[in-house]
Amino acid sequence: MPRILITGTSGQLGFELQRALCLFGELRCPGRQRLNLASRQAVLAWLDAERPDVIVNAAAYTAVDQAESEPELAHAINASAPGAMAQWAAANDALLLHYSTDYVFDGSGETAWREDDAARPLSVYGHSKWQGEQAVRAAGCRHFILRTSWVAGVHGSNFAKSMLRLAASKEQLRVVNDQFGTPTPASLLADVSAQLLGRTLQDSEQPYGTYHVASGGCTSWYHYAEYVIGLAREAGWPLALPGDGLLPIPGADYPQQAQRPAYSVLDCSKLQQTFGLRLPGWQQAIHQLFATLDAARRD
Numbered sequence: 001m002p003r004i005l006i007t008g009t010s011g012q013l014g015f016e017l018q019r020a021l022c023l024f025g026e027l028r029c030p031g032r033q034r035l036n037l038a039s040r041q042a043v044l045a046w047l048d049a050e051r052p053d054v055i056v057n058a059a060a061y062t063a064v065d066q067a068e069s070e071p072e073l074a075h076a077i078n079a080s081a082p083g084a085m086a087q088w089a090a091a092n093d094a095l096l097l098h099y100s101t102d103y104v105f106d107g108s109g110e111t112a113w114r115e116d117d118a119a120r121p122l123s124v125y126g127h128s129k130w131q132g133e134q135a136v137r138a139a140g141c142r143h144f145i146l147r148t149s150w151v152a153g154v155h156g157s158n159f160a161k162s163m164l165r166l167a168a169s170k171e172q173l174r175v176v177n178d179q180f181g182t183p184t185p186a187s188l189l190a191d192v193s194a195q196l197l198g199r200t201l202q203d204s205e206q207p208y209g210t211y212h213v214a215s216g217g218c219t220s221w222y223h224y225a226e227y228v229i230g231l232a233r234e235a236g237w238p239l240a241l242p243g244d245g246l247l248p249i250p251g252a253d254y255p256q257q258a259q260r261p262a263y264s265v266l267d268c269s270k271l272q273q274t275f276g277l278r279l280p281g282w283q284q285a286i287h288q289l290f291a292t293l294d295a296a297r298r299d
Contacts, residue, residue, distance in 0.1 A: 001025040002201065005052035007035065008059030012153030013099065016190035017058055024197055028052060038076040043084045047092075054197065055085050056097045060129070064103070065257040067124040078128035083135030090141035095200055097193055102149035102181060102214075104130040107261020110180075112218075114267045115147070115210045123258035133210070144196055145210040146189065149266055150224075153186030154292050161293070163225045164232055167241040177222035177248035181264045183282045184214045185289045195277060207274055212266040215282035222248040227283060231290045237297070 002025035008014035009029040018027060028050055036042040037059050047055070060078055061067060067074040082098050089096045103126035104119040121127040136143050152158040160183070166173055192213050200206050219227070226246055233239060251260070268279055280288075 002053035003028060003050065004054040004056060005030075005047075005050055006056045006058060007037065008057070010156075011058060011060075011062075012151055012156040012158060012186040013189055014058040015155035016153060016186045017056055017193060020187075020190035020194040021056065021197060024194070024201060025054065037081040038073060040076075040080050040084045043081050044088060047085065047088045051092070052094060054095045054097070055089055056193065057082055057085055058099055060099070061125070064123060064125045064260075067128065068257045071124045071128070074124055074128040075131065078125070079131035079135055082132040083139065086136040086139030086141045086143060089143070090139045094141065095197075096136065096141050096143040097197065098132070098136050098143060098145050099189070100133050100145055100147045101126065101129050102147060102264035102266055103261060104133070104147070105261055105264055107179075107263045110263055112265040112267035113212070115212055115270055122261060125258060126261075142200075142204070142206075142208050144208060146193065146213045147210065147266060148184050148189050148212070149181045149214045149264055150183045151186050151189065152183055152286070152289060154289065154296070155186075159183075159221070159224065160228045160286065160289065163228050164237070164293070167229045167232065167239045168237070169240050170245070171240055171242060172245045172247065173225065173241060174247045174249045174254070175222040175225045176251045176254050177220045178250050179260055179262055180218050180220050182214045182216070182218060182266065183224055183286050185285050187289070188215065188279070188285055189213055192271070192277065195275065199275070211271040211274070212268045213271055214266045214268055214279070215285040216268070216279055217282045218265045219282060220248075222246070224286075228286065228290060231287065232294075235290075235294050237294075
């Protein structure tokens with residue numbers, strides 16, 4: 001059986017990848033205490049010791065605002081580490097699955113971003129992820145780079161869970177209504193990864209490269225919050241937030257250290273046409289995520 005190394009298993013995506021990929025081979029899931037992704041030498045030493053057939057890099061420095069004051073650390077984890085993985089994969093004929101972000105784009109216009117659109121990241125985080133993509137491509141290994149957006153999962157912290165927590169205790173919430181994107185469950189991203197890995201293990205001649213993976217449609221942070229809180233209200237969750245307690249605000253009224261793209265919707269037609277996959281709309285996807293959260297609450 002192939003040996004599959006998954007990084008970032010304490011995060012939302014890494015948690016789901018363990019579920020989705022466990023049938024494909026022997027999983028190796030080093031935690032932060034065992035694999036220091038900020039050290040290129042440590043990454044290469046770990047790979048030499050484990051010798052995986054597949055590297056699935058779900059680890060990332062994702063503190064978008066904090067990255068503005070820690071650019072070296074963000075670059076080490078988001079750019080240098082995946083570059084080292086890709087170089088090792090090229091030298092050892094391993095497959096690399098690497099994950100990137102809608103934040104590589106500047107968010108201008110109102111047209112969904114395609115894989116070959118020019119990257120113009122606005123933040124240190126976005127720039128470090130773009131550098132990571134470039135390092136993976138330059139290494140020449142067999143790889144899939146999967147760009148995604150607004151990830152939410154059952155495990156870990158995310159916007160949907162934060163809104164549910166705040167709605168349970170607050171009588172008013174102010175949420176940005178002029179930044180647009182697409183909520184994407186970590187489980188969906190993991191399932192697409194499993195599809196790609198399964199195809200590659202059956203036939204190594206695959207159309208490798210960069211693909212966008214996100215739910216369908218588009219929404220703002222405000223309407224995303226409205227939808228999730230509405231589901232909780234329908235399910236009988238005890239909420240302190242009244243029906244008129246959710247207020248839309250412009251991003252200028254919620255200043256942050258890092259600049260966010262105003263419109264970061266991803267065009268996923270390349271993935272769907274190439275591999276014959278169908279991605280659900282964001283409401284359907286988030287409804288399924290909420291159902292899991294609701295079941296856990298009832299248990």
